[in-house]
Amino acid sequence: MGVLKKRIAVLSGDGIGPEVCNEAIKVLEAVAERFGHQFTFDAQLMGACAIDATGKPLPEETLDACFDADAILLGAIGDPKYDNDPSAKVRPEQGLLRLRKSLGLYANIRPVTAYDVLVEHSPLKNDRIKGADMMFFRELTGGIYFGDKGRTADGAYDHCTYSRDEIARIAHLAFQAAGNRRNKLTLVDKANVLETSRLWREVVQEIAPTYPDVAVDYLFVDNAAMQLILNPKQFDVILTENMFGDILSDEASVIAGSLGLLPSASVGDRVALFEPIHGSYPQAKGRNIANPIATILSAAMMLEHFGLQDEAGLVKEAVLNALDKKILTPDLNAATMAYTTDQVGSFIAYYVLEGATETLPHRSNIELGLSTII
Ligand code: IPM
Ligand code: MG
Numbered sequence: 001m002g003v004l005k006k007r008i009a010v011l012s013g014d015g016i017g018p019e020v021c022n023e024a025i026k027v028l029e030a031v032a033e034r035f036g037h038q039f040t041f042d043a044q045l046m047g048a049c050a051i052d053a054t055g056k057p058l059p060e061e062t063l064d065a066c067f068d069a070d071a072i073l074l075g076a077i078g079d080p081k082y083d084n085d086p087s088a089k090v091r092p093e094q095g096l097l098r099l100r101k102s103l104g105l106y107a108n109i110r111p112v113t114a115y116d117v118l119v120e121h122s123p124l125k126n127d128r129i130k131g132a133d134m135m136f137f138r139e140l141t142g143g144i145y146f147g148d149k150g151r152t153a154d155g156a157y158d159h160c161t162y163s164r165d166e167i168a169r170i171a172h173l174a175f176q177a178a179g180n181r182r183n184k185l186t187l188v189d190k191a192n193v194l195e196t197s198r199l200w201r202e203v204v205q206e207i208a209p210t211y212p213d214v215a216v217d218y219l220f221v222d223n224a225a226m227q228l229i230l231n232p233k234q235f236d237v238i239l240t241e242n243m244f245g246d247i248l249s250d251e252a253s254v255i256a257g258s259l260g261l262l263p264s265a266s267v268g269d270r271v272a273l274f275e276p277i278h279g280s281y282p283q284a285k286g287r288n289i290a291n292p293i294a295t296i297l298s299a300a301m302m303l304e305h306f307g308l309q310d311e312a313g314l315v316k317e318a319v320l321n322a323l324d325k326k327i328l329t330p331d332l333n334a335a336t337m338a339y340t341t342d343q344v345g346s347f348i349a350y351y352v353l354e355g356a357t358e359t360l361p362h363r364s365n366i367e368l369g370l371s372t373i374i
Contacts, residue, residue, distance in 0.1 A: 017075025023345025138245025
């Protein structure tokens with residue numbers, strides 16, 4: 001592919017968001033340099049930092065910049081000062097939810113892989129998780145997150161609604177993905193209780209014959225939560241509604257060894273958004289200890305979305321190389337052996353630029369080798 005010019009809106013957000021975004025940008029710059037592409041980065045405010053600066057979690061200027069961009073890179077949002085105050089009227093999460101809705105990002109794609117070199121890091125038994133490789137398709141703009149919510153005289157309610165179209169459009173994406181993987185799709189719902197879940201089953205059953213190569217099965221969400229830990233290798237593509245997908249994808253991160261490894265892509269009809277699945281990890285803010293790999297792998301998903309398969313493949317190879325050589329942050333490495341956020345990012349960017357190094361570079365050389373791009 002020839003030279004590509006892409007404009008990327010960067011919403012680094014709160015907590016560790018800015019630190020992990022910096023590393024993903026470093027890697028994207030290495031890709032641009034190596035392959036002769038041009039990426040420009042447009043930093044914008046969203047989340048608690050936007051509330052502090054403008055009073056709004058998603059300022060209009062940010063939304064406009066997102067509409068103008070070719071893709072969006074998001075770090076993380078959220079701050080304990082809002083989490084601990086149930087009466088707060090303005091919250092960082094409202095920014096993210098409104099952004100997803102405004103951009104029509106109805107499908108959140110979360111791949112979960114148990115990397116061989118990290119299986120010991122999972123608290124789960126190695127033989128159960130080795131080789132596990134699944135992909136969540138979480139519906140992202142409907143369901144209980146977006147239904148009417150409010151208070152009554154002595155209670156509160158959150159309505160869950162889904163339309164046939166909302167289910168069908170993500171179901172098609174999930175079936176297509178399954179067709180390109182191991183041809184298995186599991187719909188997770190609670191159809192023994194919820195009417196919306198019965199509609200999900202109905203719509204998926206109607207669509208299934210269009211994809212005759214894909215085997216479909218159905219699991220209730222409570223059972224799915226157990227099966228994920230008991231036998232994660234049974235899963236290929238998991239399709240589910242908004243809230244179940246939120247919960248189960250965090251659970252599934254235990255299989256990968258760290259929440260700090262899992263990327264995601266949110267796609268819809270317009271610009272797509274790429275973000276790690278982890279939160280803002282406020283305790284680690286500014287300490288240079290957060291794992292940047294989830295955000296770097298989210299950038300790789302962005303490259304795939306741009307049609308840059310070789311570039312994305314190289315970034316993933318660079319990440320595997322870092323895992324292999326144990327260039328890892330403290331979530332995955334003993335404290336004495338651990339590398340910092342920017343050392344891990346630089347090591348990965350260095351590989352993207354130069355390929356494998358014969359010997360493990362000295363920590364200071366990791367930085368030195370990158371002097372061309374930072
Ligand atoms: C996620 C997060 C968000 C969600 C929060 C921050 C609103 O947990 O992306 O999984 O629940 O969707
Ligand atoms: Mg979540």
